[in-house]
Amino acid sequence: MGRNIQPIFCVSFVFFLLFSVGKMEDDDVRDALVDFMNALGPPRTIQNTTNWGWNTSSDPCTNTWHGVTCDTGNKTVKKIVLEKLSLTGTLDFESLCEETSLIVLSLKFNNLTGDLSPEISNCKKLKHLYLTGNHFSGSLPDSLTGLADLKRIDISNNELDGKLPDMPRITGLLSFLAQDNRFTGQLPNFNYHQLQDFDVSNNDFSGSIPDDTGKFGANSFLGNPNLCGKELPKACPVKKRKKNLNNILMFSGYAILGLIVLVLVSLLFLKRKEKHEDTKSVDSEKKGVNDSVISSGKNRSEFSITSAENGGVSASLVVLSSPVEAVNGMRFEDLLRAPAELMGRGKHGSLYKVIPTGGIPLVVKRIKDWDISRDEFKKRMQRIDQVKHPKVLPVVAYYCSKQEKLLVYEFQQNGSLFNLLHGSQNGQHFDWGSRLNVACGTAEALAFMHAELQNDGIAHGNIKSSNILFTQDMEVCVSEYGLMVVEDGSQKSNAFNLDVYAFGVILLELLTGKPVQSNGLDLTQWVNSVVKEEWTGEVFDKKLVVEGANEERMVALLQIALKCINGSPDVRPGIGQVAAMIVSLKEEDERSMVSSDP
Secondary structure, three states: OHHHHHHHHHHHHHHHHHHHHHOOOOHHHHHHHHHHHHHHOOOHHHHOOOOOOOOOOOOOOOOOOOOEEEOOOOOOEEEEEOOOOOOOOEOOHHHHOOOOOOOEEEOOOOOOEOOOOHHHHHOOOOOEEEOOOOOOEEOOOHHHHHOOOOOEEEOOOOEEEEEOOOHHHOOOOOEEEOOOOEEEEOOOOOOOOOOOEEEOOOOEEEEEOOOOOOOOOHHHOOOOOEEEOOOOOOOOOOOOOOOOHHHHHHHHHHHHHHHHHHHHHHHHHHHHHHHHHHHHHHHHHHHOOOOOOOOOOOOOOOOOOOOHHHOOOOOEOEEOOOOOHHHOOOEHHHHHHOOEEEEEEEOOEEEEEEOOOOOOOEEEEEEOOOOOOHHHHHHHHHHHHHOOOOOEOOOOEEEEOOOOEEEEEEOOOOOEHHHHHHOOOOOOOOOHHHHHHHHHHHHHHHHHHHHHHOOOOOOOOOOOHHHEEEOOOOOEEEOOOOOOOOOOOOOOHHHHHHHHHHHHHHHHHHHHOOOOOOOOHHHHHHHHHHHHOOOHHHOOOHHHHHHOOOHHHHHHHHHHHHHHOOOOHHHOOOHHHHHHHHHHHHHHHHHHHHOOOO
16 A cells, blocks of 8 residues: 555646646636626627636636736736627726736727726736727726826726826826716816827816927817817917906015015024024034944944933924824934834945834935035935925935934835845746836936936936835835935036936846946946957846847847946936837837737
């Protein structure tokens, strides 16, 4: 009897391996996708066709479900195209968005009904949404604007109504088609010069359209009887001046006078307060500065002027437009007392993870050797806070004195690009599509910040893979923007040019999987030498090669990187040009998936 156990065990083990290899998509995701299809109401005749799939006994990737395209590794669903299939049910986003890697959804020309639920926001990576030619009703959910990567929306020829959400919040939107619906209210302020396709004709919008609508003429707005504007048959009425102009001017004068008095009083109060704080700082310096490193027996941080017990400075952090409630009302001493963990120490300062009362983890950046006055530092922080981009980590608070400059950020638990590329990946598969997303998101964020802060001369100054973080949803997030004043030449443009070079080094890290080592010199020299010897294929990370990533597009990204690290700064492209090239490359990559028939 004992002799038969081993063969049986071997057969069972082999069966287990075969089953494991063939079962790529998660069971919960597969079951949710089946629920999604059941809600769509496919006709029985279609379900009986060969290779229909869409059942719990098969895998959407390895068994090739109808209309489904997966990644090159057959691990996750990237695209669902179910067009002209006479679907008569409803769209269950709650089930569909269990597949968090979905990029394309197309349900064109069916007979689907019902509303579009807020759960669409769970499809975090969705880029293309095509729902034209159905009978969807209700309003467009506000949560749609939370899809930061969305590029193209086609909801035309439906029965949707209500007001449009704040669509301009989707900063990368290239196409918005919503004609032949029942939308009402005023149009949001679209970026018409960025859009490639736009049409809101035949609705019930009201109000005016801007004078400058880019390349889009009247045809994109016609069929809205209550809409007026320069491009439309209906001109907007000229606002009449109010008759009682003298009274308006009189009351305006009183208001301005009152405002001047209020400003003068405020300035006087702030002047006295600043003088009082400077006096306290001098007294504190005489008592001695406690600048000790964290000891193993105490959770005390080294970012302190004097200890609270010795009667040191008692001041609130300057809280910017912070969504983190734990920061509001926090004082310097609160950071001092909170448990702190040293995360890293570099040339320009130290980084700590701090958990204050309230339990929300924060990151404190202590900056050293920055020769900048307190007033200049405050102006710089306030200016950066005025410029918002969803892929740039905002400073939530700062503290500034003669001795200390501290910046407070919200802690990002998924770590940095450096850790993902060169550290333990904890089972995460960092494929070509993900790397291209990181490159594109980082470039777009830097391009936006450069454009907004060019006149202020505020570049990032310290772009590196450890400053590219990932949010809870694994969205790329650029941190520590503007914390370094680059001392390389007298012209402000040099700082922006150096950002381009540093970003090129990040592209090389993404392509090669190799670390920078020494200020980028080793990596860039190695890549240039390999390319010079015409062994370009040897540059790329072996993981990308094994994955089967498209070599032509990898070479295209490499060429962009080489332009960024060109030894002649004047020849390097601006970061806006770089971002446009990568966006174009990314769209080409996406089109290669969309072009295949379902």
